[in-house]
Amino acid sequence: MRRTPNYNLILGCTLTAATVSVIILGFFWTPYEPDAMSIAERSVSPCAAHLLGTDNFGRDILSRVMQGAGTTLEIAFLAVSIGATCGTLIGGLTGYFGGIADEIIMRVNDAVTAFPSVLLALVAVAITGGGKTNLIIVLGILFIPSFARVVRGEFAKQRNMDYVKNAKLMGVTNLRIMFVHILPNIAPVLLSSIAIGFNNAVLAEASMSFLGVGVGPTESASLGRMLLDAEAYLFSAPWQALSAGFAITILILGFALISDGMGYRPTWRPVAKRRRKADA
Amino acid sequence: MRYVLKKACVFVATLLVISVFVFLAFQIIPGDPTTRMLGTQATPEKVEALREELGLNAPPVLRYFRWLKGFVTGDFGMSYSYNMPVNELLSGKLGITAALTVLSFIMVVLISFPLGILLARFAHSLTDRLFMLFNQIVMSIPPFFVGIIFTYIFGLVLKLFTPGEFIHHADDSAGFWGYLFFPALAIALPKSAMVVKILRSSMVSQLQEDYVRTAFSRGNSHWRVLRMHVLRNAIIPVVTFLAVTLVDIFAASIIIEQVFAIPGLGRLLLGSITGRDLPVVQTIIMIIAVIVITVNFIADISYKYIDPRIRFR
Numbered sequence: 179m180r181r182t183p184n185y186n187l188i189l190g191c192t193l194t195a196a197t198v199s200v201i202i203l204g205f206f207w208t209p210y211e212p213d214a215m216s217i218a219e220r221s222v223s224p225c226a227a228h229l230l231g232t233d234n235f236g237r238d239i240l241s242r243v244m245q246g247a248g249t250t251l252e253i254a255f256l257a258v259s260i261g262a263t264c265g266t267l268i269g270g271l272t273g274y275f276g277g278i279a280d281e282i283i284m285r286v287n288d289a290v291t292a293f294p295s296v297l298l299a300l301v302a303v304a305i306t307g308g309g310k311t312n313l314i315i316v317l318g319i320l321f322i323p324s325f326a327r328v329v330r331g332e333f334a335k336q337r338n339m340d341y342v343k344n345a346k347l348m349g350v351t352n353l354r355i356m357f358v359h360i361l362p363n364i365a366p367v368l369l370s371s372i373a374i375g376f377n378n379a380v381l382a383e384a385s386m387s388f389l390g391v392g393v394g395p396t397e398s399a400s401l402g403r404m405l406l407d408a409e410a411y412l413f414s415a416p417w418q419a420l421s422a423g424f425a426i427t428i429l430i431l432g433f434a435l436i437s438d439g440m441g442y443r444p445t446w447r448p449v450a451k452r453r454r455k456a457d458a
Numbered sequence: 459m460r461y462v463l464k465k466a467c468v469f470v471a472t473l474l475v476i477s478v479f480v481f482l483a484f485q486i487i488p489g490d491p492t493t494r495m496l497g498t499q500a501t502p503e504k505v506e507a508l509r510e511e512l513g514l515n516a517p518p519v520l521r522y523f524r525w526l527k528g529f530v531t532g533d534f535g536m537s538y539s540y541n542m543p544v545n546e547l548l549s550g551k552l553g554i555t556a557a558l559t560v561l562s563f564i565m566v567v568l569i570s571f572p573l574g575i576l577l578a579r580f581a582h583s584l585t586d587r588l589f590m591l592f593n594q595i596v597m598s599i600p601p602f603f604v605g606i607i608f609t610y611i612f613g614l615v616l617k618l619f620t621p622g623e624f625i626h627h628a629d630d631s632a633g634f635w636g637y638l639f640f641p642a643l644a645i646a647l648p649k650s651a652m653v654v655k656i657l658r659s660s661m662v663s664q665l666q667e668d669y670v671r672t673a674f675s676r677g678n679s680h681w682r683v684l685r686m687h688v689l690r691n692a693i694i695p696v697v698t699f700l701a702v703t704l705v706d707i708f709a710a711s712i713i714i715e716q717v718f719a720i721p722g723l724g725r726l727l728l729g730s731i732t733g734r735d736l737p738v739v740q741t742i743i744m745i746i747a748v749i750v751i752t753v754n755f756i757a758d759i760s761y762k763y764i765d766p767r768i769r770f771r
Contacts, residue, residue, distance in 0.1 A: 289472060294705055294706050294708075294750075296713065300727070300731065301483075301739075301743055305483055305484075305486075384600055385600065388713070391732070405603065412610050419606050419610070420607075423607070427595075427598050430599075430600070431594065
């Protein structure tokens with residue numbers, strides 16, 4: 179059996195590495211000051227001096243996209259960190275110990291995951307109010323159930339394995355078994371959920387900011403916010419909206435390809451195995 | 459039948475639990491509606507009178523049951539900012555969003571099923587691989603950005619519709635559906651890409667099964683095997699996903715309404731969130747919850763009819 183290279187994973191990693199490098203570069207250097215306005219250069223179409231043109235305030239769009247993608251990625255990173263950490267803790271504990279708490283938490287999880295996350299985020303923002311910090315907290319909490327569900331399933335599977343029983347016989351404490359023995363074994367599954375989490379977080383941030391309830395106008399540029407501001411100038415300066423929109427798409431595509439390449443199917447999981455034609 | 463009954467009980471219980479959560483969530487929000495409604499004319503006496511009139515002085519449990527009774531009977535209370543009953547605000551808006559959702563859902567089915575079957579037929583060919591990459595790209599474009607691209611191409615450049623000039627169903631039925639066509643397509647495209655991917659992979663994995671070989675050995679043509687044998691088995695996970703998709707389309711339509719200036723539920727929800735018009739927000743959230751749970755309930759029951767092999771306890 180000849181293995182075909184995992185194109186999705188390679189492509190996804192390359193794309194994500196490239197965008198993340200540009201974003202990191204944006205933290206230290208941008209072609210222009212992202213907030214510097216220039217009356218003389220309002221709505222300049224893409225040219226050599228401004229690769230992606232300028233917006234209605236004469237701000238360089240490439241610089242703003244670099245900074246905005248940074249904000250978007252920062253929100254996604256923090257939200258996914260909150261979700262993954264809490265989700266792993268909850269999922270690990272419930273999956274490993276089982277029992278009534280497991281049942282209750284999983285039912286609540288099912289109820290929460292049945293709702294589209296953008297709607298839940300909207301509702302949560304309606305209660306807490308908008309802004310970058312609130313958005314991070316809200317998204318982080320909303321991501322907990324999906325992580326908890328994945329981690330719980332894996333822990334429930336692993337806890338009956340021989341190596342866990344051996345460790346128990348040797349007197350290893352439950353906590354140590356959970357985090358030193360089991361956790362490394364579920365790393366592949368956890369990593370692909372994190373990739374999906376990034377995918378969803380970027381989309382959620384963009385949607386919320388686009389709706390005007392996420393990152394505020396006075397805070398740093400974010401891709402969703404830029405898209406919202408650019409919509410009014412769609413006819414006269416379409417490059418504004420296109421730059422921000424394609425930046426969002428490229429970010430999402432990178433993470434989607436990575437999670438796809440890891441062979442992990444999101445919660446609907448239609449097929450257990452994917453067989454290639456060669457071994458049919 | 460017992461299964462349906464059991465599911466129906468869970469359905470009602472879930473709704474009740476969610477109604478409690480929604481009610482509690484809106485109790486902990488700081489701020490008093492009376493200060494907003496009275497504005498600068500607020501005096502302690504006026505505030506007290508208004509609180510009494512709105513029933514805000516009753517104990518929380520009583521207020522919960524009043525609210526629940528109101529919701530069931532269609533009396534959603536008064537909007538704070540418009541000073542009119544919430545159900546008058548909602549009338550018509552829910553229909554527009556529902557029309558957009560259903561139109562988009564039909565598009566998803568019409569686009570994704572033929573494509574998914576076609577790709578499964580030619581699985582692993584170069585065309586299939588290239589298309590799947592393209593599919594992945596389409597899947598990654600957020601619906602609202604597709605909407606913006608459509609507005610630019612079809613609205614501003616080709617002038618097939620006028621962005622922002624919504625046509626009401628009562629004025630012009632054909633115009634109404636025509637205006638909804640592009641928003642619905644904007645939602646449908648990324649969702650179809652997901653359904654195509656799932657249908658294709660489900661069919662490809664079914665093609666490995668023994669019954670497919672048997673079907674071929676009896677002299678069935680490739681298309682016949684796909685249609686009569688494989689599709690029937692492959693469709694089960696797809697139906698699960700379609701239920702999720704329907705809910706997702708509904709959520710996406712709330713965002714798309716902003717792009718195309720459609721006066722539906724989404725615009726009302728957003729306007730009420732920014733204006734902190736809590737009775738409206740509360741009602742819309744509860745309506746959305748009812749829709750989401752109903753869709754899942756119907757999907758749960760429909761499995762039995764799609765796949766008679768599934769046994770329920």
